[in-house]
Amino acid sequence: MTKGSSGQNGSSQDQVDHAQDVALKQAREPSSQSVTFGADKPLHLDAGLDLSPVTIAYETYGTLNEDKSNAILVCHALTGDQYANSTSPVTGKPGWWNRMIGPGKPVDTDKYFIICSNVVGGCNGSTGPASINPNSKQPYGLELPVITIRDMVRAQAMLIDHLGIDQLFCVLGGSMGGMQVIQWAAAYPERCFTAIPIAAGARHTSQNIAFHEVGRQAIMADPEWHGGRYLDQDTTPRKGLGVARMAAHVTYMSERSLQSKFGRNLQNREAKTFTFDADFQIESYLRHQGMTFVDRFDANSYLYVTRAMDYYDLAADHDGQLAKAFMNTQTRFCIVAFTTDWLFPPAESRLVVHALNAAGASVSFVEIESDKGHDAFLLDEPEMFDAIDGFLKSAHKAHGLPASGKEA
Ligand SMILES: CC(=O)SCCNC(=O)CCNC(=O)[C@H](O)C(C)(C)COP(=O)(O)OP(=O)(O)OC[C@H]1O[C@@H](n2cnc3c(N)ncnc32)[C@H](O)[C@@H]1OP(=O)(O)O
Ligand SMILES: N[C@@H](CCO)C(=O)O
DSSP states (O other): OOOOOOTSSSHHHHHHHHHHHHHHHTTTSSOOOEEEEEETEEEEEESOOOOOSHHHHHEESSOOOOSSSSEEEEEOOOOOOSSSSSTTTTTOOOOTTTEEEESSSEEEEEEEEEEEOOTTTTTSSOOOOOOOOOTTSOGGGGSSSSHHHHHHHHHHHHHHHHHOOOOEEEEEEEEEHHHHHHHHHHOOOOGGEEEEEOOOOSSHHHHHHHHHHHHHHHHHHHGGGGGGGGTTTTTOOOHHHHHHHHHHHHHHHHHHHHHHHHHTOOSOOOSOOOSSOOOOOHHHHHHHHHHHHHHHHHHHHHHHHHHHHHHHHOGGGGGTTTGGGGGGGGOOEEEETTTOSSSSOOHHHHHHHHHHHHTTTTEEEEEEEOSGGGGGSSSSHHHHHHHHHHHHHHHHHHHTOOSTTTOO
């Protein structure tokens, strides 16, 4: 942990110049597959408007079998993207779920056809606030209606229709991805043979909304935000977005992991400097997380995706009774939670488990002892891999799928 001190509000951030911003914008052009639905097939939004055209950028891995019964939809988290198992053209980093997806891995590309799409409201090729508003011919900015988790899932259903798939063998994802899984199972039970929400819940809590609001205010307080019209000015609210990520990142870790990674260790120095530089490793680490984030994510998209999570409350959509969302479902659930996740603690997952039990659903609950906090689902957690591997293998048998997706 001895990377050089990086001043979130200091000189190294300021070195990121105009050219880099332009490169970033270019990188956001969809480089994956994408489908665009026109005015004849608009996306109906919870905000009460229709969105068209609407583009959905996605990646696929593995082979779709002849009867299209081996498809798995992977839903990404807040700032994730469609590059779950392929190198991101924006960061040059390997797929964010390479540990989970691949030949012989729990989400086995030798058996399944895996689809991962960028959410609507995002910034990696799907329609979002940086997309061109057909009316003004300018980027939408805040003219894009607020997007909800239900909207994201409705857009994914359009993509699944487009691919000619009636039923998904599985829908899985973590955090905001897990919210989408829960919404998929509630809205389209007959289309989900299995569902695996990880480190997620059926609502955003008051504390979670509070942290998101801190982040949004940091972005909107940055003078470079320009009321959301920063792209017209060829700039981005880097400082505000960086601070938003720093605050959010703390919530993705646990007290134990922060302590064991960094403790009170100083960053490349023998003694405190009696300044406000990044004396502590944790300060340097957070500044690094903030700075690298602004190179890969759009500030307005951050407003939209955080809002989507805040608005999610599945019980409220069913007279306050979560079980009603799942009545008579045939979907088989595996709910995964981590003991040190304080963003979506196991108690939130248990509410979903109890509702599923009350609805008579088939559900297993895997509570994993981990010190990695919320982001454990992105990391090396053998117990999580074993649980998902076992669950999918048993569901595979119950479904009657052939051993390999290439057969059929
Ligand atoms: C879920 C989706 O759909 S995808 C979106 C998820 N992706 C992200 O959230 C990306 C940002 N988040 C992270 O990096 C998360 O911490 C994780 C969980 C994904 C990765 O966790 P880990 O592998 O444990 O990495 P860790 O948290 O230690 O961070 C490593 C980075 O911090 C840097 N770092 C570590 N210590 C320090 C320090 N003292 N000072 C400055 N930088 C430091 C490392 O150099 C490394 O930088 P790099 O990522 O630019 O190479
Ligand atoms: N760290 C992940 C999960 C947050 O919920 C992300 O940024 O998407």
